Ligand code: 4AD
């Protein structure tokens with residue numbers, strides 16, 4: 001019996017016979033030699049089949065191969081003759097599980113609509129494979145970082161009775177006899193309750209925004225990690241975010257060098273994130289800078305896609321934009337004690353034009369101030385009764401932030417569009433497959 005292994009483990013079996021289970025990613029023949037590009041989910045390798053040396057069943061199978069045919073193969077592992085870091089397999093036996101019908105993807109360049117309609121198949125493409133591997137590393141590194149920093153995972157609900165991030169992007173539905181329910185836009189408010197039990201908490205799961213904008217950066221369902229910390233103020237909030245982002249980039253550089261190479265990602269840009277300190281400017285400074293670069297932004301509007309590009313011309317490291325006008329930020333952000341028109345909030349902007357990755361702030365911890373902010377925003381204080389009450393029973397200064405997983409994956413992988421970073425993207429114009 002030969003040992004069954006995985007492509008990623010081939011270096012452990014140099015010179016030995018092994019078997020593997022997977023798919024034909026590509027193949028070509030030249031005379032009596034056939035070359036199969038084989039993949040098994042853990043990686044890709046070349047299989048060399050000399051027809052003369054195979055038993056009749058295997059030789060017959062080789063003649064029948066099509067793209068995506070599922071196969072089990074057996075052979076001897078050896079170093080790739082021209083690529084010293086890679087291994088290949090000298091085929092001894094091959095068994096077909098199913099001969100794939102003519103595969104729709106791969107023969108020519110396809111447009112995004114075709115690829116998205118075939119997302120169930122497109123996921124198998126090399127670039128899509130590499131992006132999901134990086135996403136997986138980031139997910140695990142987020143858990144690793146937060147566990148190391150003493151956070152407890154608290155699972156916030158998805159069905160909620162109040163909005164978190166304003167009402168313009170809410171998905172609503174009728175919740176039995178109890179009135180309107182909403183799909184969560186962020187678990188933040190619930191985490192604010194949980195810090196009084198655990199000190200530092202996080203959640204990590206899908207959130208929903210009925211975004212009417214068709215951009216490269218918006219999904220209607222995306223994954224967010226919200227973190228919330230008692231006794232942490234605005235400046236320390238940004239320090240923790242910077243430490244986390246550096247940790248995540250280092251994890252990807254350590255674990256995904258093959259994937260980053262497939263994605264042709266500029267490694268120097270990723271290394272800069274790990275090594276260099278992030279920049280920090282106030283919203284007012286950002287407005288002044290952007291206007292001097294030709295933007296029409298004013299103090300009362302959020303940055304647009306063009307502003308994000310301009311900012312990237314100025315900075316090649318991530319930039320915190322802090323102290324925003326309260327008018328354009330969420331009701332829960334704490335006022336800046338030195339200027340009540342501003343809030344102690346920050347957005348972390350990625351370099352290279354990837355835009356906002358993290359939104360965070362210190363939270364208003366005073367009952368009356370929070371109530372008056374809610375009144376200004378025409379929010380129904382009754383729906384938020386529980387949230388307001390947190391300011392009555394041992395209120396403390398506290399801060400938190402939310403990172404959009406797909407924005408992060410887009411940045412790390414350099415993907416063209418956010419839709420490539422989530423297995424099955426949901427956008428205003430698409431929710432199939
Ligand atoms: O800035 P946002 O709206 O902040 C919050 O929801 C806070 N409650 C988070 C917190 O303090 N706990 O969203 C956070 C991040 C953004 O910076 C962005 O990365 C991502 O979520 N995001 C989106 N990603 C994809 N598609 C969308 N429509 C997104 N909207 C926000």
Ligand code: MG
Nearest residue numbers: 347356358359
């Ligand atoms: Mg934001």
